[in-house]
Amino acid sequence: MNHTKPKFKEKYGNYINGEFVDPIGGQYFENTSPTNNQLIAKYPRSQKEDVEKAVDAANAAKVAWGNTSAAHRASILQKIADVIEENLNDFAAIDTYDNGKAIRETVNADIPLAVDHFRYFASAIRAEEGSATELNENTLSLIIKEPLGVVAQIIPWNFPMLMLAWKVAPALASGNCVVLKPAEQTPSSATFLMEKIGHLLPPGVLNVIHGFGPEAGKPLASSSKVNKVAFTGETTTGQLIMQYASKNLNPVTMELGGKSPNVFFNSVMDHDDEFLDKCIEGAVLFAFNQGEVCTCPSRLLVQEDIYDKFMKRVVERTKAIIQGDPFDMNTQIGAQASHDQYEKILSYMDIGKEEGAKVLCGGEAFKAGGEYADGFYIQPTILEGHNKMRVFQEEIFGPVLTVCKFKNEAEALEIANDTLYGLGAGVWTRDAHQLYQIPRAIKAGRVWVNCYHDYPAHAPFGGYKKSGFGRENHLMMLNHYRQAKNMLISYDKNKLGFF
Amino acid sequence: MAYTRVDITEKAEKVLEELKEKHGNVIFHQSGGCCDGSSPMLLPKEDFYLDESDIFMGEIGGVKFYMNEAQFEYWKHTHLTVDITEGRGSSFSLEIPEGFRFIVKSRLLSKEEEHYFNM
Numbered sequence: 245m246n247h248t249k250p251k252f253k254e255k256y257g258n259y260i261n262g263e264f265v266d267p268i269g270g271q272y273f274e275n276t277s278p279t280n281n282q283l284i285a286k287y288p289r290s291q292k293e294d295v296e297k298a299v300d301a302a303n304a305a306k307v308a309w310g311n312t313s314a315a316h317r318a319s320i321l322q323k324i325a326d327v328i329e330e331n332l333n334d335f336a337a338i339d340t341y342d343n344g345k346a347i348r349e350t351v352n353a354d355i356p357l358a359v360d361h362f363r364y365f366a367s368a369i370r371a372e373e374g375s376a377t378e379l380n381e382n383t384l385s386l387i388i389k390e391p392l393g394v395v396a397q398i399i400p401w402n403f404p405m406l407m408l409a410w411k412v413a414p415a416l417a418s419g420n421c422v423v424l425k426p427a428e429q430t431p432s433s434a435t436f437l438m439e440k441i442g443h444l445l446p447p448g449v450l451n452v453i454h455g456f457g458p459e460a461g462k463p464l465a466s467s468s469k470v471n472k473v474a475f476t477g478e479t480t481t482g483q484l485i486m487q488y489a490s491k492n493l494n495p496v497t498m499e500l501g502g503k504s505p506n507v508f509f510n511s512v513m514d515h516d517d518e519f520l521d522k523c524i525e526g527a528v529l530f531a532f533n534q535g536e537v538c539t540c541p542s543r544l545l546v547q548e549d550i551y552d553k554f555m556k557r558v559v560e561r562t563k564a565i566i567q568g569d570p571f572d573m574n575t576q577i578g579a580q581a582s583h584d585q586y587e588k589i590l591s592y593m594d595i596g597k598e599e600g601a602k603v604l605c606g607g608e609a610f611k612a613g614g615e616y617a618d619g620f621y622i623q624p625t626i627l628e629g630h631n632k633m634r635v636f637q638e639e640i641f642g643p644v645l646t647v648c649k650f651k652n653e654a655e656a657l658e659i660a661n662d663t664l665y666g667l668g669a670g671v672w673t674r675d676a677h678q679l680y681q682i683p684r685a686i687k688a689g690r691v692w693v694n695c696y697h698d699y700p701a702h703a704p705f706g707g708y709k710k711s712g713f714g715r716e717n718h719l720m721m722l723n724h725y726r727q728a729k730n731m732l733i734s735y736d737k738n739k740l741g742f743f
Numbered sequence: 744m745a746y747t748r749v750d751i752t753e754k755a756e757k758v759l760e761e762l763k764e765k766h767g768n769v770i771f772h773q774s775g776g777c778c779d780g781s782s783p784m785l786l787p788k789e790d791f792y793l794d795e796s797d798i799f800m801g802e803i804g805g806v807k808f809y810m811n812e813a814q815f816e817y818w819k820h821t822h823l824t825v826d827i828t829e830g831r832g833s834s835f836s837l838e839i840p841e842g843f844r845f846i847v848k849s850r851l852l853s854k855e856e857e858h859y860f861n862m
Binding site: 273275276289400401402427428429456457458459461462476477478479480481482483484485487488499500501502536538582583584585586587588591592594595598599632634637638639640641664665710711 | 772773774775776777778779780781782784786790791792811813814817818821828829830831832833834835836837839840842844846847848849850851
C-alpha cells in the first residue's frame with residue numbers, strides 16, 4: 245500500500261475529562277514536521293491552570309475507576325488495542341510525519357508493538373493475584389494491590405505512540421487515572437488516539453495535555469494532587485522532576501538514556517554464514533530510527549583480530565542504507581526529529597573529528613530531494629576512535645556510530661562498562677561461555693545476546709547507573725503504579741495479655 | 744592571561760538576556776542522556792539542587808554554568824561555547840517556549856589552556 249502524509253485540522257485542544265477543550269489562556273504553539281519543516285497543526289500551549297484542570301478531572305474519576313474490576317479494565321484495554329490496530333496505517337503515517345522516522349518502522353514496529361502492549365497488560369492484570377500468608381496458626385497476612393490514584397506521565401518524541409503505550413497501558417490496567425504530557429515535537433498521535441478511543445473510557449480517566457516543559461511539565465511534575473511521576477528523557481530534567489516530586493514524597497520512575505556498547509567477539513567470523521550476516525546487521529542497527537533510541541548501540545566494540553575484515557562489511561552495509569522520503573516503504577532511515585537535534589548531531593561530528601576520530605563513512609548532513617529539501621537529514625556515520633573521546637561518551641541521539649578495538653574479554657568489559665550509563669548492551673559470539681559470562685558482567689539493564697533492538701512485551705526494560713530506574717515493558721511495571729495494602733488478620737480469640 | 748572553559752555567542756547572549764528579565768535568577772546545567780540530553784539546560788536557580796558534585800565551569804552572560812562531576816571527567820579536555828538555534832526542543836529548559844534551543848559547540852583545549860587549568 246502507498247502511504248501518504250496525513251491530513252490535520254488547523255488546531256487541536258487538550259483532552260480533559262472526556263472532551264477536547266481549548267487551553268484556558270488561549271495560547272497555541274505551532275508543531276512542524278521535521279521531514280519538510282512545514283506546519284502540521286497548532287497545539288495548546290498549556291499553563292498551570294490547564295494542568296490543574298486535568299489533574300482535578302483525574303482525581304474526580306479515580307475512586308470509581310480504581311474500584312472497577314480487572315476484567316472490566318482489561319476489556320477496555322483490549323478495545324483500545326483493537327482500535328489502534330484497525331487504524332494502524334493512520335497512526336503510522338502520523339508518527340512518521342510528526343517524528344520524521346521511516347514509514348516502514350512505524351508500520352512494522354512502533355504501532356504493532358503499541359497494540360501488543362495494550363493487549364499484554366490487559367492479559368497480565370487478569371492473571372495477577374495478591375498473596376495470603378499464614379504467619380502462624382492464628383495470623384493471616386493478606387497483600388492486596390491498590391492503585392496509586394493519579395499518575396503524571398511525561399513522554400519523549402522518539403517513539404510517540406509506543407512510549408505512550410509503555411506508560412499508559414500499565415497505569416490504566418492497575419486502576420490509575422492518568423495525566424499524560426506528550427513531547428511538544430510529537431503531540432499528534434496522542435491527540436488522534438483520544439479522538440478514536442476517548443469514548444471507551446469514563447471521563448477523567450485518561451487526560452492528555454500539550455505544552456512545554458517549564459510551563460506545563462513543571463506544574464504537572466510538582467502537583468501535590470498526583471501520586472506518582474513517570475518520565476523518559478535526559479539526566480538534568482530527570483533530576484529536576486525528581487526534586488519536584490520529592491516535595492510531595494511522590495514515587496518516580498526514570499528512563500534517562502544510555503551510550504550502549506555493542507560487543508563483537510572474534511568467533512562471529514569463524515564462518516561466513518547467516519549468523520555472520522545477522523551480526524553485520526546487528527552492528528548497523530545503530531542507524532535504526534535515525535539513532536534516536538535510548539538504547540542506540542552507538543559504541544561498537546570489535547575484537548582486534550577480526551577488526552579490519554568485520555568493519556569492511558559494516559561500512560559496506562552502512563553505505564547501502566537507503567535514506568530520504570520517509571513515506572516510501574523502501575526508505576530505511578528518515579529525518580531527525582527537530583532542527584536543534586540536527587544541529588547538535590552535526591556539532592558532535594565536529595568535536596569527534598577534532599578529537600581525532602577517523603570518519604569511516606558519512607560525517608555530514610544528507611540533502612533530501614524534492615519536497616523534503618528543507619527537512620533535517622543526517623548521513624549514517626561511523627567514527628573510529630577510542631573510548632575516552634566525547635563522541636564515545638555522550639548520547640548523540642543521531643545515526644552516529646563510534647567504533648574501537650579490544651584485545652580480550654577483560655578489555656572488552658572494561659571499555660563496555662566505562663560509561664555513565666547502563667541501559668542497553670549487545671554481545672555477539674559463538675562461544676557458549678561468553679554468551680553467559682559477558683552479559684552478566686556488563687552493567688546494564690538489558691543485554692541483547694546475539695540480537696539487538698528487539699522489544700517484545702514481557703522482557704523488562706530499564707536502566708542501571710545514570711540511565712535511571714524502574715522496569716517497563718513487563719508486568720513488574722504494575723507494581724510501580726500500585727500500593728501494597730497489607731491486611732494483618734488475627735483469628736485468635738484470646739487477648740495479648742499486656743493490659 | 745585568563746582562560747575560560749565556557750563562552751557564549753553574541754546571539755545566544757541576547758536571548759539569555761531576555762530570559763533573565765523574564766525568569767530572574769537562572770543557571771545553566773549541562774545535561775546528558777536521552778532525547779534532549781547532551782545539551783545545556785537553563786533553569787530557575789532555586790529549582791535545581793546543586794552541591795559539590797556539580798562542577799562550576801564559569802559564568803556566561805552573568806549566568807553560572809555547571810556540569811555534574813561524573814560527566815565533567817569525560818568533558819574536561821574540551822572548551823564549550825553555548826550557542827542558540829531555532830527549533831522545537833523539548834525538556835524543561837526555559838528557552839523552549841520561545842522556539843529556540845541552546846546548544847553547545849565544543850573544541851579541544853589548547854596547550855596553554857590545559858596548562859592554565861592544571862591538566
